[in-house]
Structure formats: structure tokens, C-alpha cells
Amino acid sequence: MENIVATSAALGAVVGLILALTGAGGAILAVPLLLFVLHLNVAEAAPVALLAVGLSAAVGAMLGLRAGVVRYRAxxxxxxxxxxxxPVGxxxxxxxxNGxxxxLFAAVLAFVAWRMFRQAAGGRALQAAEAVQFAQPxxxxxxxxxxVWTALCTRALALSGAGAGFLSGLLGVGGGFVIVPALKKVTNAPLHTIVATSLSVITLVSASGVxxxxxxxxxxWQxxxxxxxxxxxxxxxGRLLASRLSGARLQQGFAVVAGLIAIGMVAKVVMAG
Structure with missing residues (x-):
């Protein structure tokens, strides 16, 4: 039992560190880590991941609320x-x-990895082009x-939250990889506001799933x-380290690791079959 407790704590530390450094994305690595190291299946690992993601996101959300950067109505x-x-998820x-x-989890993880690497490699020019391509309601x-609340703004935020909630229930992920890009597309809020608001949403949605x-x-619970x-x-x-490290390099590194884990998950299913 001591080995399980120590291993679980170490795996959780990896997830929390990535979540702190990237603002989103660390949650999606929680389930694969539990699959490979503790040999849980997706249905068993998802609630554990959701518990950790919700609590660690709550820490970031409270810091954001204290700083006044969370858009709490959104x-x-x-x-x-x-x-x-x-609950549908x-x-x-x-x-x-399980197969x-x-x-499905591997496919979502691969998509997140590709998108994050592309954004990090493209830098501000790519992000600006994406912002112009879509109207921000x-x-x-x-x-x-x-x-400034409008019907279009309300609908856009509600649909983004619904997508994150479904994936939260289905795969045990917080949904930050859905919420952060969605807020970038539909709002003109600065990044620190988007990340803090995303962590608040993750906290509340994860709590319902847990x-x-x-x-x-x-x-x-063990x-x-x-x-x-x-x-x-x-x-x-991790929040103390985040300000000292390059955001683009961190995102690229995370994307590479996530892509390799997605390949490993597919290989595991193929070999088991």
C-alpha cells in the first residue's frame, strides 16, 4: 500500500507541475500516467484524475480571484x-x-498535442491570425x-462549457484544452485572465464529476x-517556476511528450487486442 501511495503522489506531482507551467493541458496526462504506471483502465483512472485536476485547479483559481483577474460570471x-x-459523459x-x-482518449490527446505545438511554433503571428479569422462576440x-454580455456571447460561452463538461465526464480531463482556446477565440481578454477563468471553470466542472x-x-480513494x-x-x-521559463518552449515540450504518450496508448490497445 505504501508503494501505491508514494507512486500516486509522484504521478500527481507531475500533473500539477505541468498544469502550473502551461495553464492547461496537464490534466490530460493524468489518465495516461495512471494507465501506464498503476495499470488502471480509463473508467477507473478518470475519476482519480478529475479529483486531482479539480483540486489543483482550485488553487490556481483562488489565486486568480484574489488578483481580481477571474471573469467569474463567464x-x-x-x-x-x-x-x-x-453526467452524459x-x-x-x-x-x-476500455479499448x-x-x-478515443489517445485521439483527443494527439489533437491537443498537435494544436499546442502548432501554436507554440507559430508564436504571436499565428495567434493573431486566428483571432482575426473569428469574430469575438x-x-x-x-x-x-x-x-459586455450579448446573446451571441452567452451562447458561445455556454457551448464551450458544455464541450468541456462532456469531455470531463467521459475522459476525466478538466477541459482546459477546450476552454482556453475557446476563450481566446470568443473573447478579447488577456491571457492571464483567460487562464484564471479557465481554472475556475475546471474547478467547478470537476467538482460535479467527482x-x-x-x-x-x-x-x-486509496x-x-x-x-x-x-x-x-x-x-x-510550479507557479514559482512558470515566470522564469519560456512559455513557447514549455508548450512545445509538453506537446512532444503528449504526442508520444498518445502513440503509446494506441500501441497498448493494439498489443492487448
Whole structure:
């Protein structure tokens, strides 16, 4: 049991560190790490990952709230729509066979890796081109610093939250890799506001998934508690390092690791079959 606790805490620390350094994305590595190292299946690993992701994101969200950079109305809207859809993802997660579910996770992970590497390699020019390509329905008021709410803005944020909620329930990911790009496309908010708001949404959506799983008796607390503790501690330590390291290089490094893990997950399914 001691080995399981120590290993779980170490794996959680990896996830928390990546989440702190990249602002999003560390969560999606939680499930593969639990699959490869502790040999859980996706349905078992997803709730554990969600617990760690939710708690470590809560740390970042509270720091963002204290700094006044969280757009809490937008976060609440996205979280409510995500919470409503999350049980649908959970329902599918416990009815799909492990093989197809693992392949689906690998496909999502590969897409995230490709997108993150492309954005990091393209730099500001690519991000500016993407921002121009799509109209931004949610605009910040220059005087209040808050969003000017319109029907189009409300719909865009709600749909983004619903997508994150479904993936949260299905794959045990926080959804930051959905929320951050979505906020970049539909708002003109600065990056630090987007990341802080994303962490707030992840916290609330993850909480709903964890509570649902715990009530159903499907949470492995022996693995989940040390995993979550390691993630939270590393999240705090990682924030101190984040300002000293190159964001683009970090994203590229994460993308390469994520891509290799996606390939490994596919290979595992093929070999098991």
C-alpha cells in the first residue's frame, strides 16, 4: 500500500507541475500516467484524475480571484453548462469498452498535442491570425474590465462549457484544452485572465464529476487522495517556476511528450487486442 501511495503522489506531482507551467493541458496526462504506471483502465483512472485536476485547479483559481483577474460570471455560465452535460459523459464512460475508450482518449490527446505545438511554433503571428479569422462576440468593457454580455456571447460561452463538461465526464480531463482556446477565440481578454477563468471553470466542472462518481461508489480513494495531494503541492511550486521559463518552449515540450504518450496508448490497445 505504501508503494501505491508514494507512486500516486509522484504521478500527481507531475500533473500539477505541468498544469502550473502551461495553464492547461496537464490534466490530460493524468489518465495516461495512471494507465501506464498503476495499470488502471480509463473508467477507473478518470475519476482519480478529475479529483486531482479539480483540486489543483482550485488553487490556481483562488489565486486568480484574489488578483481580481477571474471573469467569474463567464466562469459560472460555462461551469453550469458543463455540469449539466458532464453526467452524459460519465454515462458513456461506464458503458464503452476500455479499448475504444482508450483509443478515443489517445485521439483527443494527439489533437491537443498537435494544436499546442502548432501554436507554440507559430508564436504571436499565428495567434493573431486566428483571432482575426473569428469574430469575438465577447468584448471586455475598457472601463469596468468586465464582458459586455450579448446573446451571441452567452451562447458561445455556454457551448464551450458544455464541450468541456462532456469531455470531463467521459475522459476525466478538466477541459482546459477546450476552454482556453475557446476563450481566446470568443473573447478579447488577456491571457492571464483567460487562464484564471479557465481554472475556475475546471474547478467547478470537476467538482460535479467527482461528487457524482463518489456517490456512485466508483472513486478509488486509496489512489485518488495521494494523487490529488501531489498535484496541489506541485501546482503551488510550479507557479514559482512558470515566470522564469519560456512559455513557447514549455508548450512545445509538453506537446512532444503528449504526442508520444498518445502513440503509446494506441500501441497498448493494439498489443492487448
Amino acid at each position: 466562469a459560472l455560465l460555462m461551469a453550469v453548462s458543463g455540469t449539466l452535460v458532464s 460519465l454515462w458513456f464512460a461506464h458503458r464503452l469498452p 475504444p475508450l482508450t483509443l 465577447c468584448q471586455l468593457d475598457n472601463q469596468t474590465g468586465r464582458f 461528487i457524482t462518481t463518489a456517490i456512485a461508489g466508483r472513486m478509488d 489512489v485518488g487522495v495521494p494523487f490529488a495531494a501531489g498535484a496541489m503541492l506541485a501546482m503551488l511550486g
